[in-house]
Amino acid sequence: MLLIDLGNTRGKLVEIDNGRLQPPIYWDYQQPFADVWSTFKGKSISLICLACVAPGSICQQVINVACQQQITVREVNSEPQAFGVTNGYHDHTLLGVDRWLGLIGARQLTKQACVIVDAGTAVTVDAMDASGYHLGGWIVPGLQMMQESLTQRSEKLHVHKQQRASGFGLSTSDAIQLGALSAIAGAITQAMKLIALPDHESQGQLILTGGDADKLASFMDVEVFMRPDLVFTGLKRYAEDAQRENQ
Ligand SMILES: Nc1ncnc2c1ncn2[C@@H]1O[C@H](COP(=O)(O)OP(=O)(O)OP(=O)(O)O)[C@@H](O)[C@H]1O
Numbered sequence: 001m002l003l004i005d006l007g008n009t010r011g012k013l014v015e016i017d018n019g020r021l022q023p024p025i026y027w028d029y030q031q032p033f034a035d036v037w038s039t040f041k042g043k044s045i046s047l048i049c050l051a052c053v054a055p056g057s058i059c060q061q062v063i064n065v066a067c068q069q070q071i072t073v074r075e076v077n078s079e080p081q082a083f084g085v086t087n088g089y090h091d092h093t094l095l096g097v098d099r100w101l102g103l104i105g106a107r108q109l110t111k112q113a114c115v116i117v118d119a120g121t122a123v124t125v126d127a128m129d130a131s132g133y134h135l136g137g138w139i140v141p142g143l144q145m146m147q148e149s150l151t152q153r154s155e156k157l158h159v160h161k162q163q164r165a166s167g168f169g170l171s172t173s174d175a176i177q178l179g180a181l182s183a184i185a186g187a188i189t190q191a192m193k194l195i196a197l198p199d200h201e202s203q204g205q206l207i208l209t210g211g212d213a214d215k216l217a218s219f220m221d222v223e224v225f226m227r228p229d230l231v232f233t234g235l236k237r238y239a240e241d242a243q244r245e246n247q
């Protein structure tokens with residue numbers, strides 16, 4: 001079985017071997033999908049479980065290859081309710097499927113209230129209560145995007161290697177990088193505050209995923225659960241059902 005997550009910047013392919021998620025293979029969209037596909041030559045894949053927030057043309061490349069190879073494709077979409085999670089959006093179809101799968105993945109990991117952060121091109125922050133109800137979330141520009149929005153508009157603003165690990169920036173470059181990290185960390189802290197019960201009996205858990213999760217983790221002063229394959233944990237849940245139907 002093969003799981004594919006097509007994000008806005010790049011795609012990720014994860015094989016399930018003996019029920020376990022394998023390390024991801026990245027698809028840089030500049031490359032034709034066939035190049036990435038050649039990695040799987042000789043492997044017998046009967047089912048692809050697909051989640052796509054990328055443009056339709058990207059998704060279609062995967063479907064075309066699968067069609068040629070006579071592989072069943074199950075494309076996952078956001079639902080009103082599944083696997084113990086209830087979508088909180090007014091229109092469930094409008095919640096990005098990567099966020100939906102993050103919620104499903106998180107529910108497999110914990111039954112406590114939680115904040116789920118996917119730090120990619122965009123940073124998404126989603127909240128779920130202990131009953132599995134999605135309270136909604138935020139979409140914030142990603143680290144890279146925040147920095148570029150400054151450097152592209154002013155010649156005086158440049159970013160080099162970050163020198164200071166935390167605190168206030170003492171150079172323009174550090175001020176920009178630490179500013180972006182602090183902005184996102186601030187949003188996460190605010191979300192954690194919103195899901196904490198008024199009696200402070202339960203704080204809720206913080207789950208981080210995405211390409212910039214590591215950078216953010218060191219900025220948080222609460223316990224962080226790092227789950228690089230969170231979206232795939234959710235996708236796997238769908239794939240297991242699809243495989244049963246496929247047999
Ligand atoms: N090898 C890499 N290639 C691209 N981005 C990377 C890499 N390593 C770390 N990053 C960081 O990860 C971020 C992208 O994260 P991720 O791959 O989770 O995004 P994505 O899934 O493409 O996002 P989206 O779903 O919004 O398209 C970038 O902003 C970058 O800072």
Ligand SMILES: CC(C)(CO)[C@@H](O)C(=O)NCCC(=O)O
Pocket residue numbers: 007008053094095096097098099120122124139
């Ligand atoms: C926000 C992104 C781009 C994050 O990858 C994705 O989840 C998406 O396209 N979402 C649709 C809009 C929404 O979730 O409200």
Ligand SMILES: [K+]
Pocket residue numbers: 007098118120210
């Ligand atoms: K993503």
